[in-house]
Amino acid sequence: MNVPESDSPTPTIIRDATCTFCGCVCDDIDIHVEGNRIVKAKRACALGTAWFLNHAADDRPSCLIDQKPASVEDGIRRAAELLTDARYPLIYGLSDTTSESQRVAVAIADWIGSNLDSTSSVCHGPSGMALQGVGEVTCSLGEVRNRGDLIIFWGANPAESHPRHFTRYSLMPKGMFLPNGRKDRTCIVLDVRKTKSAKAADQFIAVKPRCDFEALWTLRALVAGIQLDPEDVLQQTGQPLKIWQDLAAQMKQAKFGVIFFGMGLTMTRGKHANTEALLALTRDLNQFTRFACKPNRGHGNVTGADNVVTWRTGYPFGVNLCRGYPRFNPGEYTASDLLARREADAAMILASDPMANFSESAREHLRSIPYVALDPKETPTTRGAAVAFTVATYGINVPGTVYRMDDIPIPLRPALTSPHPSDFDILSGIEQHVRQIIANQ
Amino acid sequence: MPELFILIPGRTLRQGRGISEGKFGQMYQDEIHALCMAPEDMQRLGLANNDRVRIISPSGQVETTVAAAKPGELPSGLLFIAYGDLSSQLMGQDTHGSGMPTSKGIDVRI
Ligand code: SF4
Numbered sequence: 168m169n170v171p172e173s174d175s176p177t178p179t180i181i182r183d184a185t186c187t188f189c190g191c192v193c194d195d196i197d198i199h200v201e202g203n204r205i206v207k208a209k210r211a212c213a214l215g216t217a218w219f220l221n222h223a224a225d226d227r228p229s230c231l232i233d234q235k236p237a238s239v240e241d242g243i244r245r246a247a248e249l250l251t252d253a254r255y256p257l258i259y260g261l262s263d264t265t266s267e268s269q270r271v272a273v274a275i276a277d278w279i280g281s282n283l284d285s286t287s288s289v290c291h292g293p294s295g296m297a298l299q300g301v302g303e304v305t306c307s308l309g310e311v312r313n314r315g316d317l318i319i320f321w322g323a324n325p326a327e328s329h330p331r332h333f334t335r336y337s338l339m340p341k342g343m344f345l346p347n348g349r350k351d352r353t354c355i356v357l358d359v360r361k362t363k364s365a366k367a368a369d370q371f372i373a374v375k376p377r378c379d380f381e382a383l384w385t386l387r388a389l390v391a392g393i394q395l396d397p398e399d400v401l402q403q404t405g406q407p408l409k410i411w412q413d414l415a416a417q418m419k420q421a422k423f424g425v426i427f428f429g430m431g432l433t434m435t436r437g438k439h440a441n442t443e444a445l446l447a448l449t450r451d452l453n454q455f456t457r458f459a460c461k462p463n464r465g466h467g468n469v470t471g472a473d474n475v476v477t478w479r480t481g482y483p484f485g486v487n488l489c490r491g492y493p494r495f496n497p498g499e500y501t502a503s504d505l506l507a508r509r510e511a512d513a514a515m516i517l518a519s520d521p522m523a524n525f526s527e528s529a530r531e532h533l534r535s536i537p538y539v540a541l542d543p544k545e546t547p548t549t550r551g552a553a554v555a556f557t558v559a560t561y562g563i564n565v566p567g568t569v570y571r572m573d574d575i576p577i578p579l580r581p582a583l584t585s586p587h588p589s590d591f592d593i594l595s596g597i598e599q600h601v602r603q604i605i606a607n608q
Numbered sequence: 609m610p611e612l613f614i615l616i617p618g619r620t621l622r623q624g625r626g627i628s629e630g631k632f633g634q635m636y637q638d639e640i641h642a643l644c645m646a647p648e649d650m651q652r653l654g655l656a657n658n659d660r661v662r663i664i665s666p667s668g669q670v671e672t673t674v675a676a677a678k679p680g681e682l683p684s685g686l687l688f689i690a691y692g693d694l695s696s697q698l699m700g701q702d703t704h705g706s707g708m709p710t711s712k713g714i715d716v717r718i
Contacts, residue, residue, distance in 0.1 A: 503709055525696060
């Protein structure tokens, strides 16, 4: 991998670099490097620009043990001891690193008989559960770009979470079968509030808060030709029956419809039941036309986490390896539950920040147990870690593979060297030590 | 007398940029502490921009500043805040067997 020297006096341009801030994983960014800094990220959105321009090497030590500077070797040894000493450990995170590192994290979980969970469980985990029950009619973002003439966003706000979604994949591009781009597409946004994404749409439908399930089943009934009581529909969905009748008709008439859905469905009451309804609606629509749906995945490689954990254990997240074989049970082996129920007695947190994102009871328990944290940045989670590693940033310093939200693997083209080790190196070291400890037991 | 609202935590551009700039930085901290309310609710409760309010959920309570949402963006009865430490403090631990705590659509009192 061609990484420019950090003290190179001439500006260097890395073409077609990959942004890993969100699940769009745009791989057309031109990175301008001056000295040891990225000064420009051409074609990146506001989030991507902030990502590239704020990842100059952090001047914190590469390793802290009990918040005191230590050598990386000592940190690796301490981390391996801490994890092998535990009776019910948890390995959590995984979504903001390369699939190569994710693979090593799963291997460690396997060696120590750990619980293994990714940030999927607090993102689109419920969608993963739903697709196990219903199946998924899916497609690539390339198909959306070239064919999608009816684009629906449900409980998703890409204008703020995936800013290039519209321009690169779903709304603006001129596609093979949509020569006029945006003019050939219809866009509908459904949400409980009028988000910035609604401004880009042809129609906004306000769904009654916490009633997405009712709205989706209304549509399923209408698509199946079932008569509904207008008063019931209005009361349960917040919109008159006519709105849903028109939408159902529009869906059936589309040549290639796509529903992108977000955490407005998975994080709200109903969770996997909401996404199950949406996946089933998409399946039903295929009796009339071609329709697909896609979760708008957030973290840069959360899709990779699902893929890697699935190909190594058979399940996407919430896996327990204690008995030497994988068991899957969301609610039991998922990180938020394990911590809130005070069950885990040690943890390794890889590239995520549960100390900012979990419930207070989960955070309180994490605070009380020894844990290892690996992150390029200082976060509330790294601040409380028994062993904290500052690691090089994937995509900026570290090569590897990430999966776009449509499961397409994309290579990284790093722009800068880093004084910090990669999490792949740290995890490989921990795995080696863990194996030695186990062999000597 | 506290009034009942539904709180929707979510992502914003500034919160996303703040993650890259650093979670202890001004932009991120400002963004995750900014509660948005429908202008008509602000008026009814006699609140002005930057007034401090207490948000109480069944799982916790936090204090922060409130600002009016742009007209039409937020229906009456709904509140919005960017994901972060504050919204997590208001979230319950129960995942209903899904692994996911109910992180949107939280009943709160102001
Ligand atoms: S849309 Fe996402 S992947 Fe693309 S540049 Fe913006 S933050 Fe990066």
